[in-house]
Amino acid sequence: MQTDWTPVALSHDIPVASAAPGRIGDTALAIWRSASGRIAAWSDRCPHRGMRLSHGYVRGERLSCIYHGWSYGEDGGCKRIPAHPDLTPPESIRVPVFACREASGVVWVAEGQPAGAPPDLAGFRGLRSLHIAAATGAIAEVFGGDGPVLRVKLGPVAVIALVQAFGDETMLHLMAPESCDLATLDALSDAAEALRRNIEAEATA
Numbered sequence: 001m002q003t004d005w006t007p008v009a010l011s012h013d014i015p016v017a018s019a020a021p022g023r024i025g026d027t028a029l030a031i032w033r034s035a036s037g038r039i040a041a042w043s044d045r046c047p048h049r050g051m052r053l054s055h056g057y058v059r060g061e062r063l064s065c066i067y068h069g070w071s072y073g074e075d076g077g078c079k080r081i082p083a084h085p086d087l088t089p090p091e092s093i094r095v096p097v098f099a100c101r102e103a104s105g106v107v108w109v110a111e112g113q114p115a116g117a118p119p120d121l122a123g124f125r126g127l128r129s130l131h132i133a134a135a136t137g138a139i140a141e142v143f144g145g146d147g148p149v150l151r152v153k154l155g156p157v158a159v160i161a162l163v164q165a166f167g168d169e170t171m172l173h174l175m176a177p178e179s180c181d182l183a184t185l186d187a188l189s190d191a192a193e194a195l196r197r198n199i200e201a202e203a204t205a
Contacts, residue, residue: 002147002149003116003148003149005114005118006024006108006110006164007107007108007149007162007163007164007171007173008023008031008107008108008171009022009031009129010106010128010173011039011102011106011107011126013126013129014031014039015033016037017033017034019056019057019063020032021044021054022041022044022054022107023171024041024098024109024110024111025111025165027043027044027111028045028052028054029043029054029098029109030043030053030063031054032054032058032063033058034058034060034062035059035060038061038074039100040100041097041098041099042063042076042095042098043095045095046065047070047093047094047095048068048093049068051066053065053072053095061073061074062074062080069082070082070093076095076096077089077093077094078093098111099114101118103117103120105121105124105125105126105175106118106121106126106173121160123177124176124177125177125178126173127192128174128189129173130192130195131166131169131170131171132169132171132172133169133200133203134170134203135168135170135203136163136165136170139161139163139172139199146163147163148162154188154192154195155188157188158177159175159177161174162174174192176188
């Protein structure tokens with residue numbers, strides 16, 4: 001399945017009032033969730049001194065840089081500079097904001113204006129994300145197909161593999177059927193870890 005959207009995280013890995021690093025193409029992202037649960041994806045760089053915003057902290061509906069506390073609102077614009085509390089920050093101080101949506105327990109990000117909504121993966125839930133030290137081509141060889149959304153077998157279970165290029169490496173976000181019980185989910189997680197090891201071993205052979 002092809003789509004303009006890139007899977008960058010599983011929803012359960014970005015809890016309320018937290019920020020985490022991510023990536024789309026060659027751009028580092030700060031993926032964060034506000035206190036109300038709103039998800040966002042921004043360029044991972046504070047306009048002030050270049051500190052990674054994914055290291056920052058969330059207060060209410062704002063993300064703040066951990067270095068000097070500059071605070072940014074929902075539109076990426078700077079709302080507060082602690083060293084100058086009476087100053088209204090200029091409109092020009094803002095963080096680049098990416099299109100970001102949640103669907104089927106996945107955080108999706110797009111560059112520019114995506115065509116349509118992210119894929120509907122009804123009937124599946126997030127299992128785990130794997131950082132694999134191999135390019136996406138190695139994943140395509142194992143699964144017999146390319147593209148960001150693949151329906152594949154992991155052991156005896158049909159799962160969805162969301163493939164994200166991460167430079168010369170890959171993030172693999174796995175979705176399991178909602179009908180799986182806890183024992184099956186544990187077995188799938190173990191199988192995913194074995195898959196990661198096998199792919200990396202083949203890539204370095």
